Amino acid sequence: MSRALSAFATAAVFGAAAATMFNYESSVVDAQSSPRSFGEADTSESPMAAYGLPSNVNLVRARGYISSLNHERRIPNWVMERIPHTKPKSKKDADSAAAGDDNGGKAAVSRTESKFYSDETVPEMFRSTNADYNKRGLSRGHLAPAQFHKNSQEEMNETFNLSANIVPQDMTMNACDWYRLESMTKKLSKEFEKGLWVVSGPLFVPILDMKSGKNMVSYEVVGTHNVAVPTHMFKCLLGVKEDNKKYLGCFVMPNEPITEEQPLTQYSVPSTYVERVAGIRIFPEASRGTGWGATAPADLCRNFECKGSYAAFSKSFxxxxxxxxxxxxxxxxxxxxxxxxxxxxxxxxxxxxxxxxxxxxxxxxxxxxxxxxxxxxxxx
CATH class of the missing domain: 1.20.50 (Pheromone ER-1)
Structure with missing residues (x-):
């Protein structure tokens, strides 16, 4: 190798490393606030990151979730949340709910008070807007559901951040089978005393092009900002019992109209499939042994009922x-x-x-x- 090429290669390696360090230190923002660092101490203290983050690219920490932004596609790479153990309601809780208080005595939180918004902390050229979602048949799909984040109105509001928590989602899949998956997640939170960790995100799955005979990734973009429409969606759940026994399940659904109901277990896939397609790690600290110990997680759906409920509007969708x-x-x-x-x-x-x-x-x-x-x- 010539001296000039050697010097260029050295500079390129150093430059790539510096760029990686700069990206990690400077790319994290609090939703609806100014940019801030998100160092190792922050992640270690966050219950949401107890088993590691899927990646460390363009991180956003909101009150109820952590997200990784994809500036090229104008959507999140993934969103992580922790659903705390939901105890069965006591008679007092049931009476409060009947009286209109279903938020544990906290200040009332309403979805109608929340509005989808563009995150002004994201550079404008990488930002998505409400106008990008005007195409018929697409909805602004939550990755961390608004209904899971009722600790405060501010926490719920942050689930409407277009860059950090929303993807273009087929409206019928969103209101039917994805809703069932969210319902199942909420139901399973009652089973795990130490909590239920959830990672959700978009997938861009290769398909065989019949003309060329090649595997290709093809997806639609919408709006003036070319917001990417995922071909599929994934959700991975890690439940932890009081004795630290862990259960893992991952689900992948096509982002298109699903005309017939299928058991949710039909969408179950190995976590390695999601990792390979998305280019991330699912609960990486655990998979390296620091979290699992010597015991691999048990299969979620072989040990618990993986069923969800429909909403009143699901039939029409x-x-x-x-x-x-x-x-x-x-x-x-x-x-x-x-x-x-x-x-x-x-x-x-x-x-x-x-x-x-x-x-x-x-x-x-x-x-x-x-x-x-x-x-x-x-x-x-």
Whole structure:
């Protein structure tokens, strides 16, 4: 190697190391506040990071979660939260809930007071905005659910940070199967006395391109800021019992309309699959032995019931998903016939049907009308 090339290589290595150090020290901000460092002492003192962080890139620490920002894709790489042990309600708690206080006597917290917002601590060129999410069929999907963060209004508000906790998510998958996964997570928190650690995030899964015969990663971008739409979503759960026994489960769902209900265990995958596709480590301190000790974590769904509940609005979103999944005139007319047989649907389903008929250029769309009822609101 020539002296010039050797000097260049040395400088490149030093420069890369310096860039890595600079990125780690300067890229962390508190949500809705000025940038601050996020050193080792901070992570070691945070219960959320007890088993290590998946990566150390562009970290954000909010009141209820830790997030890693992806400036290129304008979405998080991952979001980590810890769901504390939820004890069964006593009669006093049940009476309080019946009286309208379901927040343990703390100040009332309401989702209606929270608004999606752009994080002004993120450089403007890497920032996403509400306008980027105007495409029909996409929702602003939470990674750390708002409903899990009711300790204060400020904590809930921070779950609406577009850069740190939101991804473009298919609205029907968000309101149906992802909601079931969140419901399962909340239910499982009752089983683990020391808490339930959760890492959620987007995936960009390679698929085989039939024309070229090559594996390729292809995904949509939306809005003027080219916000990346994940092909899939993941959620990994680590539950810790009083005796420190640990249970691990990971789930991956396609970010598209899911037309039929499947058991949540159908979406279960090894944690190594998520690590390989996302390029992160799931609970890395534990996997190196400092957390697990000599005992590997047990399989979550083999030891606990991995089932979630639907919300009142989930049925109509499943019906919308069936309409959106239709790609031909014949398919959409078949879905129409099925929905017609099921009886009244909410108005949103009929609107989606009319939009799909128009999109496919169906000339006699006017005769495909569904009996409708008012659209239920989506909460949580």
């Amino acid at each position: 499943r019906q919308v998903g069936r309409v959106r999944a239709a790609t031909t005139e014949g398919q959409v007319k078949l879905v129409y016939a099925q929905l017609y047989q099921e009886g009244s649907v909410d108005a949103a389903v009929d609107r989606e049907l009319q939009a799909k008929l128009k999109e496919l250029g169906v000339t006699d769309a006017g005769k495909y009308q569904l009996k409708t009822t008012p659209t239920p609101s989506k909460g949580g």
